[in-house]
Amino acid sequence: MIIRQATGSDADQIAALLAKSFLEDTSVIRVSIENNPRYSLSNMFVIEDKSLGGGVLGCLRITPFEVYSRGEVMPMGGIAAVAVQPEARRRGIAETLMEDALRKMYEMEFPVSMLFPFKHRFYKKFGYAYVGNLAQYDLLTGDILNLPERSRVRAFVKADRNKVKRVLEQDIQLRGSFTPTRNDSFWDLVVFPKFKEAYIYDDGETKGYVVYELYKEPAPVPGAFGEPIINIKELVGLDAAAHRGLWGFIGSLGEQVSRVRYLAPTDYPLHLFLKEPRERDYRRLFFEYKSFSTVASGFMLRVINVPDALRRMKHSLDAQADFVIKINDGNLPQNSRPFNMHVHKGEVAVEETSRPVQFESDIEIFSQIYSGFLQPGDAVKYGFAAADPSILPKLDELFRAPSPFIYQFDIF
Ligand SMILES: CC(C)(COP(=O)(O)OP(=O)(O)OC[C@H]1O[C@@H](n2cnc3c(N)ncnc32)[C@H](O)[C@@H]1OP(=O)(O)O)[C@@H](O)C(=O)NCCC(=O)NCCS
Numbered sequence: 001m002i003i004r005q006a007t008g009s010d011a012d013q014i015a016a017l018l019a020k021s022f023l024e025d026t027s028v029i030r031v032s033i034e035n036n037p038r039y040s041l042s043n044m045f046v047i048e049d050k051s052l053g054g055g056v057l058g059c060l061r062i063t064p065f066e067v068y069s070r071g072e073v074m075p076m077g078g079i080a081a082v083a084v085q086p087e088a089r090r091r092g093i094a095e096t097l098m099e100d101a102l103r104k105m106y107e108m109e110f111p112v113s114m115l116f117p118f119k120h121r122f123y124k125k126f127g128y129a130y131v132g133n134l135a136q137y138d139l140l141t142g143d144i145l146n147l148p149e150r151s152r153v154r155a156f157v158k159a160d161r162n163k164v165k166r167v168l169e170q171d172i173q174l175r176g177s178f179t180p181t182r183n184d185s186f187w188d189l190v191v192f193p194k195f196k197e198a199y200i201y202d203d204g205e206t207k208g209y210v211v212y213e214l215y216k217e218p219a220p221v222p223g224a225f226g227e228p229i230i231n232i233k234e235l236v237g238l239d240a241a242a243h244r245g246l247w248g249f250i251g252s253l254g255e256q257v258s259r260v261r262y263l264a265p266t267d268y269p270l271h272l273f274l275k276e277p278r279e280r281d282y283r284r285l286f287f288e289y290k291s292f293s294t295v296a297s298g299f300m301l302r303v304i305n306v307p308d309a310l311r312r313m314k315h316s317l318d319a320q321a322d323f324v325i326k327i328n329d330g331n332l333p334q335n336s337r338p339f340n341m342h343v344h345k346g347e348v349a350v351e352e353t354s355r356p357v358q359f360e361s362d363i364e365i366f367s368q369i370y371s372g373f374l375q376p377g378d379a380v381k382y383g384f385a386a387a388d389p390s391i392l393p394k395l396d397e398l399f400r401a402p403s404p405f406i407y408q409f410d411i412f
Pocket of ligand 1: 021022081082083084085088089090091092093094095096116117118119121122
């Protein structure tokens with residue numbers, strides 16, 4: 001079997017394979033793989049086997065992203081379009097593609113990689129860890145507070161495009177956690193065409209916006225009406241007034257729409273904008289708990305190069321400190337050496353060491369820690385890492401970060 005970079009002459013076979021694998025139209029896939037603002041065919045790798053006819057048996061794409069994490073931009077290899085011909089499945093072809101992709105991403109100097117899995121446990125074998133834990137809210141518009149700042153919300157017009165771009169850029173710089181940046185052509189070709197229902201918060205300066213889709217649920221019984229729903233695709237606010245204004249605006253649509261869906265980071269304090277944190281059709285008056293959101297499991301992250309990823313961290317530790325860590329990585333053994341992290345004035349210096357190891361885990365657990373999703377102390381507490389207990393409070397502080405979050409337009 002050989003794995004090689006795709007070329008223009010593979011486009012037909014790749015489009016047909018992806019269409020079959022993701023139940024999409026071949027012509028739509030063809031346009032998206034050849035005319036995409038984030039990647040090109042050269043980011044795609046195909047696997048072939050002469051003994052099996054020599055055509056494309058499987059493919060995978062490594063999309064080069066930049067993500068904001070702890071206020072800094074870093075490269076990220078996004079794995080997507082993993083597909084294998086139906087007749088060649090369950091023989092380890094996707095596994096071979098993944099093992100090769102890890103080596104390639106190491107050579108390409110990506111410190112981290114992310115992906116949206118079809119099944120978490122498949123990618124776990126390659127060191128990817130579940131970090132995409134989001135809250136899927138299902139709210140009643142009537143349960144949103146009536147907030148006066150909503151009077152500063154107005155409809156988005158084309159002339160607002162640059163203002164909207166600036167709001168998102170500032171937002172992800174401040175609180176983005178492994179959140180992709182967007183280039184101008186991605187905004188123009190992918191995002192702005194979806195700004196059909198879009199509103200901005202403007203108090204002299206544009207400080208936020210919301211984009212949603214409005215649709216009717218299927219009718220519960222023939223002849224009945226389906227309930228209208230607002231599905232918020234993106235809500236961004238740079239300050240308190242912008243968040244209050246945008247939620248107040250959504251609440252004010254109650255005469256037309258009774259329900260709101262919103263996928264948010266788990267640490268977004270949406271309850272602040274609600275009169276009642278409760279579910280739709282709530283009837284159990286004497287029950288102790290009401291559910292107004294469910295937990296949605298999504299994307300995964302893997303650290304590809306441990307020392308490089310550590311060096312890219314900015315942190316807020318006051319005192320200088322040293323930690324010796326060892327991360328066991330079966331796919332990329334270069335990572336499995338003891339490294340000393342020297343932490344000083346917001347920077348992390350990393351070098352190999354022969355000093356005794358103070359923290360040890362496998363790459364999957366370390367990837368969760370690195371992303372800010374799991375505290376080192378909890379990894380040890382629940383038996384997924386070993387550490388000298390005296391360093392844990394400082395390690396917890398060092399790795400603290402907001403919940404990893406990818407906006408819906410950036411799902412890849
Ligand atoms: C998902 C997909 C790419 C997997 O491709 P594949 O080549 O069949 O994958 P593999 O054979 O490497 O692994 C699949 C499973 O078969 C198992 N397997 C591998 N070789 C095997 C063999 N010889 N005998 C039996 N099982 C085998 C693997 O261990 C794996 O099991 P797990 O899921 O429990 O970990 C393929 O099913 C596909 O194209 N699906 C549609 C598109 C899609 O969903 N893509 C994923 C996007 S994230």
